[in-house]
Amino acid sequence: MELKDLIRRGPCAWEIPMRGPMKVPAVVYGNEALVREMDDKAREQAVNVACLPGIVRASYVMPDGHWGYGFPIGGVAAFDADQGGVVSAGGVGFDVSCGVRCLHTGLRRGDVLGVQQKLADALFADIPAGLGSQGAIRLNHQEMHDMLVGGAKWAVRKGWGSEADLDRIEEGGQMLHAKPGFVSDLAKTRQRPEMGTLGSGNHYLEVQEVGELHDAAIADAFGLHGGDIVVMIHCGSRGLGHQIGTDYLKRMVEAAPSHGLVLPDRELACAPLRSELGQQYLGAMRAAINCALANRQILTHLVRAVFARVLPQARLPLLYDVSHNTCKQEQHVVDGRRRELFVHRKGATRAFGPGHPDLPAALRAAGQPVLIGGSMGTGSYVLAGTQASEGLAFSSACHGAGRAMSRHQASKNWQGRQVVDELARQGIFVRSPSPRGVAEEAPGAYKDVAAVVDAAEQAGLARKVARLRPLVCVKG
DNA sequence: ATGTGC
Numbered sequence: 100m101e102l103k104d105l106i107r108r109g110p111c112a113w114e115i116p117m118r119g120p121m122k123v124p125a126v127v128y129g130n131e132a133l134v135r136e137m138d139d140k141a142r143e144q145a146v147n148v149a150c151l152p153g154i155v156r157a158s159y160v161m162p163d164g165h166w167g168y169g170f171p172i173g174g175v176a177a178f179d180a181d182q183g184g185v186v187s188a189g190g191v192g193f194d195v196s197c198g199v200r201c202l203h204t205g206l207r208r209g210d211v212l213g214v215q216q217k218l219a220d221a222l223f224a225d226i227p228a229g230l231g232s233q234g235a236i237r238l239n240h241q242e243m244h245d246m247l248v249g250g251a252k253w254a255v256r257k258g259w260g261s262e263a264d265l266d267r268i269e270e271g272g273q274m275l276h277a278k279p280g281f282v283s284d285l286a287k288t289r290q291r292p293e294m295g296t297l298g299s300g301n302h303y304l305e306v307q308e309v310g311e312l313h314d315a316a317i318a319d320a321f322g323l324h325g326g327d328i329v330v331m332i333h334c335g336s337r338g339l340g341h342q343i344g345t346d347y348l349k350r351m352v353e354a355a356p357s358h359g360l361v362l363p364d365r366e367l368a369c370a371p372l373r374s375e376l377g378q379q380y381l382g383a384m385r386a387a388i389n390c391a392l393a394n395r396q397i398l399t400h401l402v403r404a405v406f407a408r409v410l411p412q413a414r415l416p417l418l419y420d421v422s423h424n425t426c427k428q429e430q431h432v433v434d435g436r437r438r439e440l441f442v443h444r445k446g447a448t449r450a451f452g453p454g455h456p457d458l459p460a461a462l463r464a465a466g467q468p469v470l471i472g473g474s475m476g477t478g479s480y481v482l483a484g485t486q487a488s489e490g491l492a493f494s495s496a497c498h499g500a501g502r503a504m505s506r507h508q509a510s511k512n513w514q515g516r517q518v519v520d521e522l523a524r525q526g527i528f529v530r531s532p533s534p535r536g537v538a539e540e541a542p543g544a545y546k547d548v549a550a551v552v553d554a555a556e557q558a559g560l561a562r563k564v565a566r567l568r569p570l571v572c573v574k575g
Numbered sequence: 576a577t578g579t580g581c
Contacts, residue, residue, distance in 0.1 A: 231577090231578055289578075336576095338577070342577085424576085
């Protein structure tokens, strides 16, 4: 986007002022280079979001923002039900509750370097990955219902993980007010064989080494030290979330006239929070959040089983699990008044600051771990939420590097095999069922994650804690 | 993201 069309509000904050039908301004976070590189479509989409009824304060774009379906990826928007606010299926995204989980291992770099290939092969053998991948678990009707209501709590009850895990998951591992009755039979049928699977696209499971520490005190509070080995899992609600997105998008488009909504873009389909359809979507979306939490919990169990065989001295407690595609009811202070808002984060990570009551006691003083999944070769980051983020973006930060080019372009620029070989030379062992998928996810197809998190920190959205370097990657 | 789609 053109910088001259934006008003600079800080070193990493840019405002698109209110114009025409906009109800609030749009605010884009990023340094000059990142904002200049952002697609004009992302700008147009942030402006469209700013036109929706009941939007509060501003439509935000995170530093890794880019063009998405309806809302930009990296978009944050909060709505007030009392002011005609809406909920949007495109504002959550198709991969409902896609998110990142980080596990400690108790291992050090030296424990893993000799067995990297063995570990890569074992993880690849036991973690179902790729498009249409199926797991060993088949849920019957009652189990599907219980999973959609219980989330990771249900998974732990079934033996996949421990009670201690739940404290380190958003919502204690269970999203309340989920309504499986508003999830279509097709969505449930699609999900039946997909529990405990990674999926495809940018989803992955990595064994990583803690590299540079940016804030040693917070890193210590998070239990991270240079040379520690961690496992990062990035995936979501698979076919179920996708089908819910598809189902409700269609229904929201059809119902828009009856709700008196004139949509600037069909992809922005939404429904008033105070409507039957809006409430049904919220119930279904919360069920999809539980599906994603249960899925990451089962994957955690599979990972622990692999480590028990390959590196039996490892112990894998959960550091944190956070989603970056959700709409959540939260209280935020706006103009000095505490208000109940519905915050859409699409490709944006919740980032509660120090002292927030929803954080686990052991992490509360340090702030929420904000887990940033980078691309395969470039590494990932752990950030911490700040107090300032609430006023800047309803306690949100970036979620990853963000694509720099389309999948199509990337698949023309690279071959999967080449990418795997090049990364192996750098000591990063990739296993994937899809060479084409690897090409589409080539490190060069992404923006520089370091620049993204630097901008997030400079904007005040979160604080850098540690950089993580990949050693093993199972790619969907 | 996704049994890549009307």
